[in-house]
Amino acid sequence: MHFDRSTLKKRGITWLLTLALMGGIFATSLTGCTSSDSDKPVDTLSADATADGADGAETYWEASTPEAQGMDSALLTQMYENIKSSKLDVHHVLILKNGIKVSEANYYPYAATDLHILNSVTKSFTSALIGKAIDENLIEGVEQPVMDLFNDRTIANPSAFKDSMKLKDLLTMTSGIDWSETGNYGASTDSNTQMWQSENQIQFMLDKAVTKEPGSTFYYCSGGAHLMSGILTEVTGQSEEMYATEKLFTPLGIENYKWGQDNQGNNSGSSRLFLSASDLAKFGELYRNKGKWNGEQLLPEAWVDASTQNLYDTPNGPSSQSGYGYQWWMNPFGGYSARGFGGQFLYVVPDLDLVVVFMGSMGSTFFAPDRLMTEYVLPAVNGDAPLPENKVAQEALWAMQQSVLEAPAATDVPALNDAAKAMTGQIFTVENGDKIGVDFVDGSSEATLHWTTDGETYDVPVGLDDVYRFSPCSGFYLKGYTSNVGFTGKWTTDRTFIVTVCPTDGDATYTLALTYNNGTLKSTFRSNLTGR
Secondary structure (H helix, E strand, O other): OOOOOOOEEEEEEEEOOOOOOOOOOOOOOOOOOHHHHHHOOOOOOOOOOOEEOOHHHHHHEEEOOOHHHHHHHHHHHHHHHHHHHOOOEEEEEEEEEEOOEEEEEOOOOOOOOOOOOOOHHHHHHHHHHHHHHOOOOOOOOOOHHHHHHHOOOOOOOOOHHHOOOEHHHHHHOOOOOOOOOOOOOOOOOOOHHHHHHHHHHHHHHHOOOOOOOOOOOOOHHHHHHHHHHHHHHHHHHHHHHHHHHHHHHHHHHHOOEEEOOHHHHHOOOOOEEEEOOHHHHHHHHHHHHHOEEEEEEOOOOHHHHHHHHOOOOOOOOOOOOEEEEOOEEEEEOOOOOEEEEEEEEEEEHHHEEEEEEEEEOOOOOOOHHHHHHHHHHHHHEEEEEOOOOOOOHHHHHHHHHHHHOOOOOOOOOOOOOOHHHHHOOOOOOOOOEEEEEEEEOOOOOOEEEEEEOOOEEEEEEEEEEEEOEEEEEEOOOOOOEEEEEEEEEEOOOOOOEEEEEEEEEOOOOOOEEEEEEOOOOEEEEEOOOOOO
């Protein structure tokens, strides 16, 4: 059973899981945070060599010192120092120059091999697959009227505007569909929420009135991207995921992924794709090389060029004010990018032969990666010619990359308080119907959380020493999928126990606050990203 809705009742609160404003079958396990000498600076590695990533996991990319690719290690180190001093919640950073990895950082507790939700970066994959379908003559072209692709359906609110709406209007977010999407996901007035709460998401989009002339006005509309997933299903006879596996993922060597679906089994065309940072970088490299991968033209060069040019100005764009193409944003500093809610960024800067990935949980600091690119990554580029090796700077960069992946030192655990003793051995039914209990053992650095919610039961260890304890949790983020979830806990008062919950495939951490009082337990559950 698959869900891809903007509001899912999880753990008794509204989870905003569409998160498509900026904005798979396999699940991975969290790998240990280990280091390897082979990840220290080297001049280059063979393209056929297997290099250990910063967390000891195997990585795809050929590795090099920044200087060997014409980049300054010292500026990259300064970037990581700024991430730390600015307290940015970054999960992954991967920088490629000339298709070669020059820097990679995976912040504890996130590992290089972890899948991570892409949110609206997904839209750029949908665009690529539309281009592939056109190349295979499954779609006439971007001028094809959208309604012609759904001739077998009865569609509400017919109009001349709706009849004139073309595929290019969906691609450029100029469809004219009556739509309200400002990032207030979960609100009754939010169109994206309304779509995901409907019984049939594709029919919902087809039935929406078209109130403005298509092609005239840019307005961010995640529903249009999802409608394109329905188009792909119509013309290919298979889901977007299946088509992507055949045409993109398998040729790119992408084996591990997850992709949520709507009620009818259409993959979300706007969000809900999960990839590792390394595999997302492959998609960026495909576009940097104008659709070619290992000598094979996976996407037409003309499609890549058309998709990544500024077709519409976006002075009020939610993710960039520098323009929009076919589901790609223009960068303020040149090149283009795919951008997803919470700080998921795939930058492609062809003029500098750069592909850069940021993944994280950045709500109010969403545009921080733009600043990091402008202040550190771009100035670090000194052309294609190698720079003189700077061993001191390279060692400093390597040390910085190693330091961010390390778990914090375990802290002392205080003796059990009266509330912990009273709670142990009990299961409480809280206000929203969830069943919750926490068992404590005096002198132990772990407690055990028992949590039944939304048809799932989790019996998981909780670190009391500020170190996450991880467990595979079925259906935690999306029904039908397993997430690796870390738990830590701390008493903040003599009655309130705060559990920090960290799914390593997610764009947020969560707090489960449990307050015990005279035999009763109250709970609240909130996201650090949305505050809800």
